[in-house]
Amino acid sequence: MYILGIETSCDETAAAIVEDGTRVLSSCIASAAASFAGSGGVIPEDAARAQLECILPTIQSALNQSRLTIQDLSAIAVTAGPGLLGSLLVGTCTARALAHAWQLPVIPVHHTLGHLSSTWLDSHDKLPIFPILTLSVSGGHTELWLRRSHTDQELLGTTLDDAAGEAFDKGAKLLGLGYPGGPLLARLAERNQRQPLLPLPVSRIAGSFNFSFSGLKTALLYHIREHGSEETAWLAASYQSAICTQLTRRVEDALGEHTDVREVHVVGGVSANGALRAAIDALCAARGVQCRYPMRIEYCTDNAAMIAGAAYWIPAGPEVPFVTFASGSLAEKGR
Numbered sequence: 345m346y347i348l349g350i351e352t353s354c355d356e357t358a359a360a361i362v363e364d365g366t367r368v369l370s371s372c373i374a375s376a377a378a379s380f381a382g383s384g385g386v387i388p389e390d391a392a393r394a395q396l397e398c399i400l401p402t403i404q405s406a407l408n409q410s411r412l413t414i415q416d417l418s419a420i421a422v423t424a425g426p427g428l429l430g431s432l433l434v435g436t437c438t439a440r441a442l443a444h445a446w447q448l449p450v451i452p453v454h455h456t457l458g459h460l461s462s463t464w465l466d467s468h469d470k471l472p473i474f475p476i477l478t479l480s481v482s483g484g485h486t487e488l489w490l491r492r493s494h495t496d497q498e499l500l501g502t503t504l505d506d507a508a509g510e511a512f513d514k515g516a517k518l519l520g521l522g523y524p525g526g527p528l529l530a531r532l533a534e535r536n537q538r539q540p541l542l543p544l545p546v547s548r549i550a551g552s553f554n555f556s557f558s559g560l561k562t563a564l565l566y567h568i569r570e571h572g573s574e575e576t577a578w579l580a581a582s583y584q585s586a587i588c589t590q591l592t593r594r595v596e597d598a599l600g601e602h603t604d605v606r607e608v609h610v611v612g613g614v615s616a617n618g619a620l621r622a623a624i625d626a627l628c629a630a631r632g633v634q635c636r637y638p639m640r641i642e643y644c645t646d647n648a649a650m651i652a653g654a655a656y657w658i659p660a661g662p663e664v665p666f667v668t669f670a671s672g673s674l675a676e677k678g679r
């Protein structure tokens with residue numbers, strides 16, 4: 345089954361073709377991120393305008409690279425939410441128009457479900473095994489899921505304030521770096537020579553798997569106000585370490601409670617972070633649990649392959665409820 349995926353929830357315009365939820369035949373992304381580097385964040389109106397211009401060429405590239413024809417496609421999957429309204433409209437309207445013209449069904453996909461499915465991409469040699477503990481960390485959300493199948497999952501914890509990626513971006517801004525700040529802060533942290541690191545607060549919310557990053561950001565702000573930001577590499581490494589420690593501890597807590605978990609997955613933009621991967625790798629090695637990240641860095645950040653992949657695992661038919669999540673149906677919210 346070949347599914348064309350379309351993802352336009354933020355500043356990317358992405359199209360991809362995936363076979364049977366795993367084999368990526370093409371994955372094309374046009375990003376407007378560079379044009380927002382000076383503004384410190386995405387300007388929604390500008391993002392949607394850029395997407396209108398590049399959505400059809402991006403879909404055409406995905407088709408060309410896959411060497412398939414329109415007749416080979418089984419469905420069009422599209423991110424239906426959450427995201428920037430104008431951007432989502434560009435993707436969903438394009439998907440509907442093409443589906444009408446090409447006589448294909450449209451599968452609306454919740455953006456988070458896309459990230460949760462990203463570890464299946466290119467994993468056909470060794471498919472993941474449930475139950476899986478998935479830490480989904482991006483600019484928009486920070487969630488810990490216990491997944492028993494593609495359609496049965498429980499939200500164990502979420503952030504009470506900033507998302508992990510947002511914390512990276514805000515910390516980067518305080519250190520005078522550009523946008524998106526996560527990769528820039530990570531690169532700066534690699535240059536740090538000073539030990540020990542600056543101790544920064546690592547939140548722990550008693551009796552829950554929830555996260556909180558706003559205190560950490562404020563602590564960095566106060567430190568910079570008092571001591572200046574001269575040793576930026578040291579500050580970046582300290583700040584990154586505090587984020588990674590909180591994320592890893594929560595996974596550790598959940599593994600302690602859910603001892604039948606077979607695999608730990610980390611997905612979303614922040615799963616590209618090397619320090620986080622090192623900490624999760626060490627934890628999983630100590631616990632004897634398999635850990636996985638998306639097979640390619642471009643499957644960590646927003647992409648359309650994860651949307652096409654997720655759609656394959658969603659039960660077909662309008663009468664079958666999509667995936668029911670603890671906080672409501674992702675599919676319903678997506679619609």
Ligand code: KG4
Nearest residue numbers: 482483484509526527613614616617645646
């Ligand atoms: O999943 P994603 O592309 O978009 C959302 O759905 O939000 O995640 C983007 C987020 C941004 O906050 C970005 O700074 C962060 O992921 N990010 C990173 C790294 N690469 C991307 N954060 C830390 N280290 C990285 N290497």
Ligand code: ZN
Nearest residue numbers: 459482645646
């Ligand atoms: Zn995302």
